[in-house]
Amino acid sequence: MVLRNMGDLKNIVAGKPTKKLVLAAAQDQHSLSAVLRAWQDNIIEPVLIGDREGIQIISDENGYNISGLRIIHEPDTDMAVEMAVKMLNNKQADILMKGKVGTSTLLKCVLNKEWGLRTGNLLSHIALFEVETYHKLIAVTDVAMNIAPNLKDKIAIVNNSVSLLLRLGYEMPKVAVLGAVEMVNENMEATLHAALLSKMNQRDQIKHCIIDGPLAFDNAISLESAQLKGIRSEVAGDTDLLLMPDIEVGNVLYKSLVFFAKAKVASIILGAMVPIVLTSRSDSEQAKYDSILLSAAACK
Amino acid sequence: MVGKVRSLKKRYRIAVAWAQDINTLGAVYKSANEGFIEPVMIGRGSEIRKICKSSGIDEKHFNIIDSDNEQNASEEAVRLVKTGQADIVMKGLVGTDKFLKAVMDKEHGLMIPDAVLSYVGALQIPAYHKLLFITDPAVIPFPDLGQKTAMAGYAIDMAGRFGVQKPKVALIGASEKMSRHFSNSIDYAAMCKMAERGQINNCTMDGPLDLFLACDPTSIRIKGVKTPIDGDADILLFPSLEACNPFYKGLMLFANAELAGLIRGTIKPVVLMSRSESEKSKYYCIVLACLMA
Numbered sequence: 001m002v003l004r005n006m007g008d009l010k011n012i013v014a015g016k017p018t019k020k021l022v023l024a025a026a027q028d029q030h031s032l033s034a035v036l037r038a039w040q041d042n043i044i045e046p047v048l049i050g051d052r053e054g055i056q057i058i059s060d061e062n063g064y065n066i067s068g069l070r071i072i073h074e075p076d077t078d079m080a081v082e083m084a085v086k087m088l089n090n091k092q093a094d095i096l097m098k099g100k101v102g103t104s105t106l107l108k109c110v111l112n113k114e115w116g117l118r119t120g121n122l123l124s125h126i127a128l129f130e131v132e133t134y135h136k137l138i139a140v141t142d143v144a145m146n147i148a149p150n151l152k153d154k155i156a157i158v159n160n161s162v163s164l165l166l167r168l169g170y171e172m173p174k175v176a177v178l179g180a181v182e183m184v185n186e187n188m189e190a191t192l193h194a195a196l197l198s199k200m201n202q203r204d205q206i207k208h209c210i211i212d213g214p215l216a217f218d219n220a221i222s223l224e225s226a227q228l229k230g231i232r233s234e235v236a237g238d239t240d241l242l243l244m245p246d247i248e249v250g251n252v253l254y255k256s257l258v259f260f261a262k263a264k265v266a267s268i269i270l271g272a273m274v275p276i277v278l279t280s281r282s283d284s285e286q287a288k289y290d291s292i293l294l295s296a297a298a299c300k
Numbered sequence: 301m302v303g304k305v306r307s308l309k310k311r312y313r314i315a316v317a318w319a320q321d322i323n324t325l326g327a328v329y330k331s332a333n334e335g336f337i338e339p340v341m342i343g344r345g346s347e348i349r350k351i352c353k354s355s356g357i358d359e360k361h362f363n364i365i366d367s368d369n370e371q372n373a374s375e376e377a378v379r380l381v382k383t384g385q386a387d388i389v390m391k392g393l394v395g396t397d398k399f400l401k402a403v404m405d406k407e408h409g410l411m412i413p414d415a416v417l418s419y420v421g422a423l424q425i426p427a428y429h430k431l432l433f434i435t436d437p438a439v440i441p442f443p444d445l446g447q448k449t450a451m452a453g454y455a456i457d458m459a460g461r462f463g464v465q466k467p468k469v470a471l472i473g474a475s476e477k478m479s480r481h482f483s484n485s486i487d488y489a490a491m492c493k494m495a496e497r498g499q500i501n502n503c504t505m506d507g508p509l510d511l512f513l514a515c516d517p518t519s520i521r522i523k524g525v526k527t528p529i530d531g532d533a534d535i536l537l538f539p540s541l542e543a544c545n546p547f548y549k550g551l552m553l554f555a556n557a558e559l560a561g562l563i564r565g566t567i568k569p570v571v572l573m574s575r576s577e578s579e580k581s582k583y584y585c586i587v588l589a590c591l592m593a
Contacts, residue, residue: 184494186445195493200478
C-alpha cells in the first residue's frame with residue numbers, strides 16, 4: 001500500500017466515522033478558515049471553543065457560514081485551551097487544534113499531569129510531504145519540536161512516527177536515518193546514532209519498520225545515487241520516513257521542499273493522546289487544510 | 301600450522317629478550333631443531349647455559365648474547381630486528397611492560413607509524429570444531445571504536461593466513477540486545493554498519509552477541525535470534541582486555557586449550573607470551589610468528 005498524494009489521505013478518512021476536531025481559542029481567522037473548509041469537505045466535525053463574539057466578527061468579515069456549528073463560548077484564552085484539552089481527555093473529541101493562542105501555552109495544558117493528554121511518550125513533530133519528483137509521500141521528523149534529540153529521543157521519535165505510518169496503512173515503513181555521509185565516522189555523531197538505530201531495528205528492539213543509516217539525503221531518496229556509491233540498502237531510494245539529525249537541518253529541509261520544490265505538506269504533533277494540529281500564520285491555506293486532513297487520518 | 305611453516309623451508313632469525321627461562325628455551329630449541337628458526341638468546345649467559353645443561357639442551361644451537369638487565373635485553377632484541385639482523389623478536393622472562401616499552405619506542409622501536417598495537421591469538425579448543433581467533437587479551441585495556449576496528453582487521457588478516465576466507469566475526473557482549481548504557485554496544489553497532497558499508501572488509505560481522513550465540517548453534521535455535529554468525533564464529537572480539545584475558549586462561553586451565561598469539565601493528569612479528577605459559581604454547585607462538593613473517 002503506497003500513499004502517493006494528499007488525496008490518498010482522503011480515502012483513509014472516508015473509511016472511518018467523521019472525527020471531531022476541537023479548535024482551542026477559535027477566534028482566529030487563519031485556523032478557522034482551514035477548519036471550515038475541512039468541515040465542508042466532510043473531513044472533520046468542528047467544535048469551536050473561544051470568544052463567540054470574536055468568532056462571529058471574523059465569520060462576517062470573511063463570509064464564513066458557521067450556522068450549525070457547535071460553539072462553546074469561553075472568552076478567556078487559557079480557560080478555552082483547558083476546556084478543549086479536558087474535552088479530549090474525556091474522549092469527547094478526537095483532534096486538538098491551536099487557534100489564537102501561543103504554542104507554549106497550548107502545550108503546557110497538553111502536558112498537564114492531572115487532566116492533560118500525556119501518554120508518557122515524548123512529543124514529536126512529523127511533516128508529511130507530497131513532492132512532485134518523488135514517487136510517494138515522504139515523512140520528515142523532527143523539524144519543529146525537538147531541538148537536539150539524543151539517542152533516547154530519536155528512538156521515541158522513530159516509534160511515534162512509525163505508529164502514525166502504521167495507522168495510515170503502511171505495513172513496514174522504510175526509515176532512513178540521515179547524515180552527511182553514508183559511512184560510519186567516529187567524529188560524526190549522527191552516523192553513530194544511525195548505526196545504533198539500525199542495529200536495534202535488526203534486533204527487533206525497534207519494531208514494525210526497516211531502519212537503515214547513515215544515509216546521505218541523495219542516497220535516501222534516489223536509488224540511482226545509492227547504487228552509484230555501491231550502497232546495499234533496503235531503504236535507499238524508497239524511503240518513507242527521513243529521521244533528521246537535528247532541528248536545524250530538519251527545518252531547512254522542510255522549508256526547501258516547500259519553497260523550492262513547491263511541495264505540499266501536512267504536519268501534526270505526535271506522542272499525546274490525540275493528534276495535535278499547530279499551524280502558524282506563515283503556513284499556506286493548503287498546508288493548514290492538509291494538516292487537518294492528516295490529523296483525521298491519524299486517528300484510530 | 302606447523303606443517304605449513306615446515307613446508308615454507310625458511311629459517312627465521314629470532315631474537316629472544318631475557319631468555320633464561322626453561323619454557324622459552326625449550327620452545328626455541330624445539331623450533332630450532334625442526335629447522336625453521338635460528339635463535340639469538342639475549343640474557344644472563346651463565347644462567348642460560350645452566351638451564352640448557354639441566355634440560356639436556358645443546359647450547360651450541362643458540363647464539364648467546366650476554367646482558368645483565370631486562371630493559372637492555374629487550375632493547376637489544378628489538379634493535380636486532382630493527383637493523384635487519386633478526387626477523388622476529390620474542391619476549392622471554394622479562395615483564396610485558398618493559399618488553400613493550402622497547403617495542404613501542406618511537407625512535408628505536410618496531411611500530412608501524414600510526415598503527416594500532418594489538419594482540420591477536422589463535423585458540424585451539426578441543427570442544428570447538430575449528431580454530432577460534434581472539435582479541436585483545438594482552439595489549440589494549442579498553443579499546444575505542446578505532447582500536448576495535450583495527451583489532452578486527454588484524455584478526456581477519458590472521459584468519460586469512462590460516463586459510464579462512466571470509467571469517468565470521470562475533471563482537472562479544474553479555475547479550476545480543478543493544479543498550480545505550482554500554483558504550484560497547486554503540487561501538488559494535490557502528491562496526492556492523494561499517495561492515496555493511498564496506499568500511500571493514502572480508503568478513504561477516506555481527507554483534508553484540510553473547511558467547512553462546514557466537515559459538516553454539518543450539519543456542520541460536522533456542523533463542524531464535526537471527527544472526528549470520530549462527531553459532532559458528534571464527535573470531536571473537538572482546539570489549540576489554542579484562543574480558544578477553546580470563547577467557548583464554550579459563551579455557552587453557554579447564555578445557556585443554558592451546559593458544560598461539562602475536563602482536564600486530566609492528567614492522568616485524570613480535571611474540572608475546574605470559575611467563576607462566578607452557579613450552580608447548582610458546583612453541584606454537586614461534587610457529588605462528590614464522591607463518592606471519
